[in-house]
Amino acid sequence: MTWEFIFRLALAGLLGGIIGIDREYRAKEAGLRTHFLVSLGSALIMIVSQWGFQDILQYEHVGLDPSRVAAQVVSGIGFIGAGTIILQKQFVRGLTTAAGLWATAGIGLAVGGGLYWLGIAATALTLIGLEFLRYVFKYIGIGLKVSKVIFTIDEIDKVKRILADLNNAGYHIVTYSLKEEREDLIRVTMLVKSLESGNDENHLLMLIQKMPDVMLEKFE
Numbered sequence: 001m002t003w004e005f006i007f008r009l010a011l012a013g014l015l016g017g018i019i020g021i022d023r024e025y026r027a028k029e030a031g032l033r034t035h036f037l038v039s040l041g042s043a044l045i046m047i048v049s050q051w052g053f054q055d056i057l058q059y060e061h062v063g064l065d066p067s068r069v070a071a072q073v074v075s076g077i078g079f080i081g082a083g084t085i086i087l088q089k090q091f092v093r094g095l096t097t098a099a100g101l102w103a104t105a106g107i108g109l110a111v112g113g114g115l116y117w118l119g120i121a122a123t124a125l126t127l128i129g130l131e132f133l134r135y136v137f138k139y140i141g142i143g144l145k146v147s148k149v150i151f152t153i154d155e156i157d158k159v160k161r162i163l164a165d166l167n168n169a170g171y172h173i174v175t176y177s178l179k180e181e182r183e184d185l186i187r188v189t190m191l192v193k194s195l196e197s198g199n200d201e202n203h204l205l206m207l208i209q210k211m212p213d214v215m216l217e218k219f220e
Contacts, residue, residue: 005047012043012111015123016104022130028097030080035104038077042108046070050113070109077105100130146174147204149190150218156186158213166192169207187217 016039017032024031049069056064081098103126111119153159156178163173174191181187192204205219 001051005051008047008111008114008116009040009043011116012108012119013040015039015107015111015119018123019100019104019107019126019130022127023097023100028094030097030101034080035101038080038101039104039108039111042073042077042105043112045073046109046112070112073105073109077102096130100126146191146193147201148218148220149192149204149208149216150187151208152181152185152187152215152217153213154184154186155213156180159186159188162188162211162214165211166207170194171204 013036017036019039020030020032020035023035050066052069053064081101103122107119107122107126110122153162159176159178163176166173172193174193176188176190179187179189194204201219208214208216208219
């Protein structure tokens, strides 16, 4: 059984690494090494949970729950996932990466338990959820990133022109607020969401910087 266990570990690490490559490419908080180790560790714990206590079963009145150790992975992975979640002002980032780590742990448990094809299928579906659905949602305008923009301008009437320019460029103003710092200085805070797949953060940033009389203070 030793070589089979080694194969399970290798396969679990490979599947976790595939997901990690996607996260690494997207420059997320958890990348290749993290996903590889999460999947490998989960598979190892599953193997130990199932087979690591066989020697004590020879004694009378000794029982064993083979799922008890492995079950701790489900709750334990939450600590790692929480470390990838970042709160920035009104935005919460890293939830998808945390969910990906949770799914990767599940894949490791499945492969460690000998459910090879289930782990492979789960890996494929995870990649579909991370990449394919990303493009689908962009196409239909769902789940696109919201950017926070803070800038100053000298006349309040110019805000309407800026709103119109952003709408014409394929952006939706989720909300905005105005604060008059002094008579000739107005601070504008906007939450802007792209409605077109071709518009990204760089496009929005360049668009705002090209607007006359706009002094950009913060973009995130």
